[in-house]
Amino acid sequence: MASFQQSTLATHIPNELLVAHITQIHASISKLQSLKPSKQVNALFTQLVKLCTLPSILDIADLPEEVQVMRESLIKLCGKAEGLLELEFAIFLAQIPLPLNNLNLFPYYGNYVKLATLEYKILRDNGVVQPKKVAFVGSGPMPLTSFVLATHHMKSTCFDNFDIDESANNVALQIVSSDAELEKRMKFKTRDIMEAKERSLWNMIVSFWQPLLE
Structure with missing residues (x-):
């Protein structure tokens, strides 16, 4: 050692x-x-x-x-x-009051803040500053990158979070529902993205795919 x-x-x-x-x-x-x-x-x-x-x-x-x-x-x-x-x-x-104010309790929250900042910088450098709507694919029960972008960088953007697991979406929705303003901008949809037929998804300017980062 x-x-x-x-x-x-x-x-x-x-x-x-x-x-x-x-x-x-x-x-x-x-x-x-x-x-x-x-x-x-x-x-x-x-x-x-x-x-x-x-x-x-x-x-x-x-x-x-x-x-x-x-x-x-x-x-x-x-x-x-x-x-x-x-x-x-x-x-x-x-299960706690103001969950969005306590995201930093997650052990790797700082990494997600850095990731969201980097992703937003890439968008900004390519002329995308405040898109009307973005999609997160594979968002999971706690879509931290989506949360950070929505609250720190894209404060007027609407977010569609897609996950195949309905229970994961339900938990994420519980967290977002604590903030009335964010709840209006952030939706959670249970879909197999490979079978999604919503034209609006494919017409979005920005889509984030959330695989495990290697």
């Missing part, structure tokens, strides 16, 4: 060391009986996030096949864990 701590002080963490530590974390996560939030689950994924945000010159395309397989498995595990974490926090927020 000492060598790892020392290496993080360098400009880039050595590729072999980075892969070794991520592989070790993957092995630990794979042994968990549940990915629901807990001290052990949170600690492992927090460590993983810290590793993956270190400066690195690793080229994913150059990874050996067995590491590629491990990476794909880890992406799926992260997706499941993130979904469970979001659901737990969304249910919690829906």
Whole structure:
């Protein structure tokens, strides 16, 4: 561990060391009986996030096949864990007063703020400042990027949030319903986007697709 701590002080963490530590974390996560939030689950994924945000010159395309397989498995595990974490926090927020004022209780809220700021900058740099309507596909029970954009950057824009899971939409709607102004601008629609026939969706200027970020 000492060598790892020392290496993080360098400009880039050595590729072999980075892969070794991520592989070790993957092995630990794979042994968990549940990915629901807990001290052990949170600690492992927090460590993983810290590793993956270190400066690195690793080229994913150059990874050996067995590491590629491990990476794909880890992406799926992260997706499941993130979904469970979001659901737990969304249910919690829906039960407290002024949930939109407490979004920062979510452990990775700061990351979503940075992501939303970056996405808005990309739109602004391409001439899209305040679109009339945007769509979020795969919004989930706690669409934080949608919330942040609506309350910080696009304060007059209407948001259509699409998710295939009706229960996720219901929880998200509970959170939004605490703010009358935002509730008017933000809708939640249960759709399989691949089967959506609404012409308005395909005519929107901006659509955000929300897969797990790699």
